[in-house]
Amino acid sequence: MEKFFRAFLFVLIFSLLTSHASAAKPSLETKLHKLNEATRKNQGVIELDSSLYDEVTSKPRNYSIVILLTALDPQINCVPCKDFDPEFRLVAKSWLGSGNILSRIYFGVLDFKNGREIYAKLNLNNAPTLFYFPPTTGQYAKEVSEPDRYDFNRRGFSADSFASFLSHHLGTQVPVNRPLNYFAIFITIFFILAGLAMLKLMFSIIQNLIQNKSIWTAFSLITIFIMISGHMWNHIRSPPYIIPQNGKISYITPGFSSQLGIESQIVAVLYCICSFSVVTLIISIPKIEDKTKQRFGVYIWMGVLVATFSLLFALFRQKNPGYPFRLFI
């Protein structure tokens, strides 16, 4: 056995020394063949395991390969992995059907359960991770042979940005052909038609609704409350809703220019209560004829206003510890 191995090594070294190209070629060709087979079989995506990973990423390569290291195991519960997986497969499938030379780029997927060794070797502790391996030989070879990591944080998880990342590397357009979702189209058409029919049937009701002042008032006020309580910040920055912290749940995050999801809702409710009590004091109270009832109403709503306003101050002091003013609390 050992002898055989030695002989093999010798042959290998010898052939490498004599003609570099002829030695590399057959292995490359078989590799290509293997990759092509796997690609065609599985709609453009090659399912890898640890050994296969090492094989396809080893140099020399006369092809590019992009490898998604993912963890689709339900136990791991990697949400971005699940989100990105169909997008990745979509790009792979589109490439397969695009009529480009297949060998320019292959799409590989290595799941955590098949490739723990690779995860350990690359010292990876988060998924998904995506590497692009440029070709090292052949007409498309580049100077850099190191893999390029796809930056999910910056580029996002959509097929289009992934495709543009590939297009940039390959120098040709990588298409994204989303299959037409006939069902969705049908549903949309159905709903549009139904909506139009409803509009026709209920025209008078809708007209009343549109001309109803209270509805517009409510709509405007809700919009304003949402906006002034920092909802747009949540929308743009998407902070966590609450932070569970060793058993306790924190609703308020310190820091003047950040907030939690629930925080803006709390504030919106506080604003709402304050505004409502002022409106009551202005509009409803003077309509009460009975003196005692009126007095009762004034004290209640003034109390609510003062209490809520104090709470608001207290909340604000939590966000801005240097703030010197307080109202009762």
Place this chain on the structure above:
Amino acid sequence: MVLGLDVQNQAALLKVVILGLISFVAIASRLFSIIRFESVIHEFDPWFNYRATRYLVSTSFYEFWNWFDERSWYPLGRVVGGTVFPGLMVTSATIYNILHALNFPVDIRNICVLLAPAFSAFTAISAYLLTAEIKDSSAGLLAAAFIGIAPGYISRSVAGSYDNEGIAIFLLMFTFYLWIKGLKEGSAFYGALTALFYFYMVAAWGGYVFIINLIPLHAFVLILMGRFSSRLYVAYSSFYVLGTLMSMQIPFVGFQPTRTSEHMAALGIFGILQIIAFVELVRSHLASKQFQILFKSFIVFSFFTMFFALVLLTLGGYIAPWTGRFYSLWDTGYAKKYIPIIASVSEHQPTAWPSFFFDLEMLIFLFPVGIYLCFRELRDEHVFVILYGITASYFAGVMVRLMLTLTPIVCVTAAVAVSHLLDLYLDINNLETERSVDKSESDNKGKHKKLKEGGSRSSLNQSKIFGIRSFDTRATVLIFFYFFLIIFVWHCTWVTSNAYSSPSIVLASSHPDGSQFIIDDFREAYYWLRKNTDYNSKVMSWWDYGYQIAGMADRTTLVDNNTWNNTHIATVGKAMASSEGVAYQIMRRHDVSYVLVIFGGLLGYSGDDINKFLWMIRIAEGVYPDEVKEGNFFTPRGEYRVDDEATPTMRNSIMYKMSYHNYNELFGGQGQDRVRGARLSSEKIKLSTLEEAYTTENWIVRIYKVKELDNLGRSLEQAAAFNSGKKRRRSKIKSTRNSKNG
């Protein structure tokens, strides 16, 4: 009779006195920075405005109009006359010329410093006028007082903050007042005045787009509500035609009103108004119902035709689509993805709730109350207030900076709310127990009658209202609201004093014993540049400091806060993010002789260049994706570090080297970065193409000189290696000698 005036004149006198006092307060509360520091121009953009104003004052208006500034954006230069909103500069130059004509030799700097506070007084008065149109003059006075001290507006109008917004908010309010007035009276005169002030606004601030979209929106909603009237027609048509023609006289705006999407709504509404007016005219001569249906469908048809024509023209490229800056207001993810230079500016970040409370305090929850009260009355002007309130609150939510446009309407509506409340709880006539006392005073009676009539006009359900009937409840509510108002004043004063009165070119901190410690590094560095470098030397820095270098150091800059050329900025970013060899080539190509970096590590000044570095990298990557990669500046664990674990790319970048060069020596070993709380690596940072020229007292500004090419034709790195090698040999020799002696 007081002072021999009747009640009406007394009221008028009181109003004038109160408005005068409000104006005084508005100006006075903006002077913190002058009292604490000195009469100095603040921040970044004001330095350009100040420089331009000085140019305008020292030359003529026409020269200013044709000013090509070859000392910025080197080597490109900048056409200032065509790329600037000249309103601010012309305003202060006019004041300067008038004062000098009257033989008041005032320095132009002082005019610039005090311009924004002076205009805040005008803003208070226009808030009074606007609110008086919406409710009555007592609400107007409250609104004037609110806007006079509301931090949301003070943030942009303290003394020294010489920026477009300083005068623009006054113009915004006054234009809206004139529009409401013109609409109420159906007056072409007021329509024309609206156009005139709109023109002034266009000349002053890019935010004029808000006016040219809000007024058409108002008109459109009025049409939808079936409130088309000849008043609307006259006011809008006179405003639109004159305003558009005048706005096109500003070179920076030029033909935009006919060619960009931002202005198309106004044009469309103008067209619709013409059609509706025509239809109304025909309808008044025809009675048949069929014709009316026909005409209604004609209106709808023409609306859609215009809309599709607009879409087609946009697709065809005849009308420019929304510019990125405005588009990012709608699609909030847009800027981050496509225009990092906009996303990088801190005032373009979205607003978290504490900012709203900080800037408006209790007004923030009185604002919806005012909107609700407007809905109850819903005259034409109330529709305007509601639309303004909704749109402005959206914009303020998307960008911190646009808090500025929200503040006026919040003040107006909050004043309406408070004034309603005070009307109700201060109206003594309803108090049965005290009525007998009232009757004896005939003077007061007349006044109260007037007040009551005023109240009855505004309230709808007059028949059911009984008023507030007992004294104690009135007293409670009034005392509390009085208290709220006092807290509001305290809050505003505290915020103004603590948050908005720092000039940002002079920093203040306090010693442990409480005495003030002034950090004046910026000016120190800029004056060093001014006195010690050649007049034609080019200074490279990140774009934030461009205007200050041009204004204070009077040296040519590569990029500045105008940010019109993203590629040029990216080039500077690339230089900062690259290794010495690459950066040196870029710097040589741009004739750079000095590089300026801001470093806060010693003092803990967090707004320094290392913290801004990621944006430089991002912007550079947007243009040079192959040469600059953001990922290379992060450790494998995705952290942005400057200590031992900093990535090689980070450590080789000239930004890192310039920031920390010689910093370890200060500590005699390992430097401590107080901003990022990191211990630096003890490795000595070697610079071969740059040499330290100047470092300020607290190390905030560091200036490096770019070395000339080597005399012997070596690369600078070789030369540096050779020199250091020689040194080492010498020291070796020395040490051997020493050992011999010893």
